[in-house]
Amino acid sequence: MHTDTSTAAGQAVLSDCYPALDELTDAARQLTARHPGLCTLRTLGTSRAGRPLHLLTIGRTDDHVLVVSGAHADEFSGRASILELAHRVLAQPGLHSATTWNFLLCLDPDGAHLAEDSRHARTLPHYFATFFRPAAEEQPEWAPAIGANLPESRILLDLIDDLRPRLQFSLHSTDVGGTFIQTTRDLPGLAEPFAKSAADHGLPLDSGSFDTFWLEEPGPAVFVMDPHDIDRQESTTGMLTAHPGDGAETTETGVRATTWFTPQRHGGDTLIIEVPVWASQPDPARPTPDPGTRLATCAAHLRRHGQVITELLETAGPHLADTPLLRAVHTPLTALNQLADQWDPGVGGQRLLGSGLMTPARLEGIELWAHRLPVRTAALLRRALDPTHARTAPVADRIDHLLREWIGEYEQRFRPAWIPVADQAAHQANTVLAAAEVTRTRPSRAVH
Secondary structure, three states, X not given: OOOOOOOHHHHHHHOOOOOOHHHHHHHHHHHHHHOOOOEEEEEEEEXXXXXXXXXXXXXXXXXXXXXXXXXXXXXXXXXXXXXXXHHHHHHOHXXXXXXXXXXXXXXXXXXXXXXXXXXXXXXXXXXXHOOOOOOHHXXXXXXXXXXXXXXXXXXXXXXXXXXXXXXXXXXXXXXXXXXXEEEOOOOOOOXXXXXXXXXXXXXXXXXXXXXXXXXXXXXOOEEEOOHHHHHHHHHHHOOOOOOOOOOOOOOOOHHHHOOXXXXXXXXXXXXXXXXXXXXOOOOOOOOXXXXXXXXXXXXXXXXXXXXXXXXXXXXXXXXXXXXXXXXXXXXXXXXXXXXXXXXXOOOOHHHHHOOOOOOHHHHHXXXXXXXXXXXXXXXXXXXXXXXXXXXXXXXXXXXXXXXXXXXXXXXXXXOOEEOOHHHHHHHHHHHHHHHHHHOOOOOOOOOO
């Protein structure tokens, strides 16, 4: 990696750690001090809790690219990727002489504050012990789609209108799985360098992620987010393709109101780049039941686990304060109940079985979410509890037991393998640069 080992953040990446948010900000300040003619660092505004949102800019041209990190509080790879990209851009004059690179260091610093301990995790039990992802209406990228008005969302929307970027990149990661891209426009020429980078860095391609269920796949693990396809998915199954598992109802404008589609009104587009923290390694010798049986099994798994969590929440609820942690529990818990009906062949699952969508990769993606969602929900409830409270201590003990059991099942089924931070960052950086290159001379289009 092209990192500056004199910075704390550079040392963190080299030692296979995600940089802390303050380390990333300090690194941006140091880059600005070393390259005052090329770099600027400014504060765009503040979060709901008064934390600053910082933008690092490299270059002086009218051709803008915007890279956004920290949209989800539990996803840290984007921090390392921004460092990697910033150093590469500064090291290669051809990159910053033609394009101005804008790096939004963290879109949700409040959420990041609550999730910060997870960045040290190297095992799933450690990761989920400190897990936090806000409720859907408190996530800045998605909030506009469900009518929530967050200052962080407005800051990003205003920034897009100000920069009018040719491309916006949203850097995401997932706990267990593979790498894939979602774009708001087909980008010919991107699939090949994306696949090569994934192979070079030991990341499996994911063509079955639940995020991309109804989207066209012009290249392996490269998907196009057409709002019409997403609306079709919502109307036929209730699943939120671009934001799975949140159980949130969209407004009339739906996914078009997210920050992902805003660049289109200026002729630009967005790429969401997902990398796994742990690569999924399913056992190829494992017997694979038929699609109907597999869907029924996943639906029953969600119902069983969802009922347990619901009962625990009802027991502890009267003794819990209204906090971001408690509010976050309701998002995946709602999804557990909704998805059980949507997957069950005896309820809504027949639509899936008759859709032609049930490829082995998509069935694998459904099974992964069937394990992931209950663990996330239980982990959030566990953090919302006060273990010193006499009335909630038994609930905390029960959840601790469930998490050990459920995480063990998750690990046994998908055999997660840690991806070094440097590889996560390099792959995202490679993909950003490849996309910037293949779109450099294409005609723009504005959507009004």
